[in-house]
Amino acid sequence: MLKVYLVAGLMFVASVLFVPSMAAADYKSAMKLYKDAEYDTAIIEFRKNAELGEADSQFILGLMYSFGRGTLTNKKEAVKWYERAAVQNHARAQLNLGNAFRDGKGIKKNYGEAAKWFRKAADQGNAKAQLNLAFRYKKGQGVKKDIKQSFEWLRKSADQGYRNAQYNMGKYYSLGLGVKKNHETALFWYKKAADKGFPAAQYNVAKAYKYGAGVEKSLRTAAQWYQKAAKKGHVNAQYNFARYLSDTGAIRDYKKASIWYLKAANKGNRLSQVKLGGMYEKGLGVDQDLFQAMAWYMISGPKSARQSHALRGKMSTRQISKAKKWVAAWRKKQK
Numbered sequence: 001m002l003k004v005y006l007v008a009g010l011m012f013v014a015s016v017l018f019v020p021s022m023a024a025a026d027y028k029s030a031m032k033l034y035k036d037a038e039y040d041t042a043i044i045e046f047r048k049n050a051e052l053g054e055a056d057s058q059f060i061l062g063l064m065y066s067f068g069r070g071t072l073t074n075k076k077e078a079v080k081w082y083e084r085a086a087v088q089n090h091a092r093a094q095l096n097l098g099n100a101f102r103d104g105k106g107i108k109k110n111y112g113e114a115a116k117w118f119r120k121a122a123d124q125g126n127a128k129a130q131l132n133l134a135f136r137y138k139k140g141q142g143v144k145k146d147i148k149q150s151f152e153w154l155r156k157s158a159d160q161g162y163r164n165a166q167y168n169m170g171k172y173y174s175l176g177l178g179v180k181k182n183h184e185t186a187l188f189w190y191k192k193a194a195d196k197g198f199p200a201a202q203y204n205v206a207k208a209y210k211y212g213a214g215v216e217k218s219l220r221t222a223a224q225w226y227q228k229a230a231k232k233g234h235v236n237a238q239y240n241f242a243r244y245l246s247d248t249g250a251i252r253d254y255k256k257a258s259i260w261y262l263k264a265a266n267k268g269n270r271l272s273q274v275k276l277g278g279m280y281e282k283g284l285g286v287d288q289d290l291f292q293a294m295a296w297y298m299i300s301g302p303k304s305a306r307q308s309h310a311l312r313g314k315m316s317t318r319q320i321s322k323a324k325k326w327v328a329a330w331r332k333k334q335k
Helices: 002-035 039-051 055-067 075-086 091-103 111-123 127-139 147-159 163-175 183-194 199-211 219-231 235-248 254-265 270-282 290-312 317-334
Strands: none
Touching: 002 039, 002 055, 039 055, 055 075, 055 091, 075 091, 091 111, 091 127, 111 127, 127 147, 127 163, 147 163, 163 183, 163 199, 183 199, 199 219, 199 235, 219 235, 235 254, 235 270, 254 270, 270 290, 290 317
């Protein structure tokens, strides 16, 4: 009898050891399918493990429902799987569950629940959750407004190298939020995020050099940072870099300036639209074209009312009508 119990015991132990190892193997194979974009097969494998309670698979299944990979997008189903993984202390699932409660995607918006799940993930060191928790304290969403608490959570996230948090550390020091205002320290944090390619941080570094906030003023260095942000699509940086090239730099480059004004103008930057109209009117960096000049003045609206009024005296009714049609087509394209 003792032998029977001993054999049964060994079989039980073996089964306990075998199931997790199988789950781990299945997860790896499913993840390979996922990385190879074989989503239809991957979701079947992840679901098997998820239904057995494996947290990593539950989290990935949530992602697949969130983004419609291997299935139709279903935010409600995504939340269900995030929650199953989150209660098992899965930090990334807790973060995504917090996001769902914050945004009201797949579940009713609830800032209190969002803050709760952000804190659980933040306590595990998740940098994105720490930043999100910092914002909840800043805005008083789901928690009592507390700027100092906001700063402390932000600092934890920034210290981990999360560039969005580093950028916001710059903002907090620049504005004196939860900490004494210090432009030098603000620039220190902006540069950390800027060096990682964060456009908004690059733009703020440029502004610091332009106005001498926490550093010696240098228009040339400012322009270099504006250019970096401009290349990443930052509209205000595109305008400021173009303005450096056309107005404030030691050497004027109207042709290059017109290219950057056009990029920003097409994204709705009013000041760029006015500048572009002026360049077409005067033939700076572009062929002189009163039709194009009038069109951009019209697009910019009240900001170029004076220039538009003056230009009308140089154009025929037909030319003005043509410009109006071009503007209507441009606006339709922007929608």
